[in-house]
Amino acid sequence: MMEQKNEAAATTNRKAYHDYFIEETVEAGLALQGTEVKSLRLGLANLSDSYAIVRNDEVFLLNANISPYPHGNIMNHEPLRTRKLLLHREEIRKLIGKMALKGYTIIPLKIYFVRGKAKVLLGLAKGKKSYDKRETIKAKESKREVERVVKERNR
Numbered sequence: 001m002m003e004q005k006n007e008a009a010a011t012t013n014r015k016a017y018h019d020y021f022i023e024e025t026v027e028a029g030l031a032l033q034g035t036e037v038k039s040l041r042l043g044l045a046n047l048s049d050s051y052a053i054v055r056n057d058e059v060f061l062l063n064a065n066i067s068p069y070p071h072g073n074i075m076n077h078e079p080l081r082t083r084k085l086l087l088h089r090e091e092i093r094k095l096i097g098k099m100a101l102k103g104y105t106i107i108p109l110k111i112y113f114v115r116g117k118a119k120v121l122l123g124l125a126k127g128k129k130s131y132d133k134r135e136t137i138k139a140k141e142s143k144r145e146v147e148r149v150v151k152e153r154n155r
Contacts (some may be wrong), residue, residue: 009110009111009112010040010041010043010045010110010111010112010113010118011040011043011045011046011047011110011111012047012109012110013047013048013050013107013108013109013110015048016047016107016108016109016123016125017109018128018133018136019127019128019133020105020107020123020125020126020127020128021125021126021127021128021132022107022109022123022124022125023104023123023124023125023126024098024123024124025109025121025122025123025124026087026091026095026121026122026123026124027119027120027121027122028059028085028086028087028091028119028120028122029085029086029087029117029118029119029120030061030083030084030085030086030111030118030119030120031083031084031085031086032066032083032118033077034075035068035069035072035075035076035077036066036069036077036083037118038069038071038072039066039067039068039069039077040066040111040113040118041113042069042070044066044067044069044070045064045065045066045067045111046064046065046067047064047065047108047109047110047111049063050062050063050064050065050107050108051063051105051106051107051108052085052106052107052108052122053106054092054095054096054099054106057089057092058084058092059084059085059087059092059095059106060082060083060084060085061082061083061084061085061108061120062082063080064080064083064108064111065079065080066079067079085120085122095124098124099124102126103126104124104125104126105124105125105126105127106122106123106124106125107122107123107125108120108121108122108123109121109122109123
């Protein structure tokens with residue numbers, strides 16, 4: 001995963017790392033309307049149940065809720081509309097290959113701005129079972145416990 005400079009996160013999908021194993025990430029541009037950009041800058045977006053699909057060698061973001069801009073007029077956007085993601089052909093082919101081979105899905109992890117352009121970080125994800133989620137929670141708790149003990153000893 002590349003570290004972006006000058007990025008301001010508009011929204012994140014916190015549930016993604018809990019519900020999925022994220023194998024790989026890809027950065028994509030977002031084709032947005034004017035009021036959608038303004039809503040994103042205000043943080044009025046929700047990615048909790050959203051996902052991406054590949055249709056006719058193009059990638060689309062579905063169920064991403066970008067709320068209407070509060071100061072908009074009749075030209076305001078539809079909150080749950082399908083949005084096109086901007087990727088290079090090679091990246092799309094790579095995603096199609098991995099999805100077909102291993103049964104992955106594409107999940108948006110966060111939307112952010114880089115040099116004024118809206119970007120979405122997509123994760124190639126495989127669903128977790130309930131026992132996997134419990135193991136993840138146990139590992140986090142044990143790591144916190146170890147950090148707490150080490151911190152107390154350093155005092």
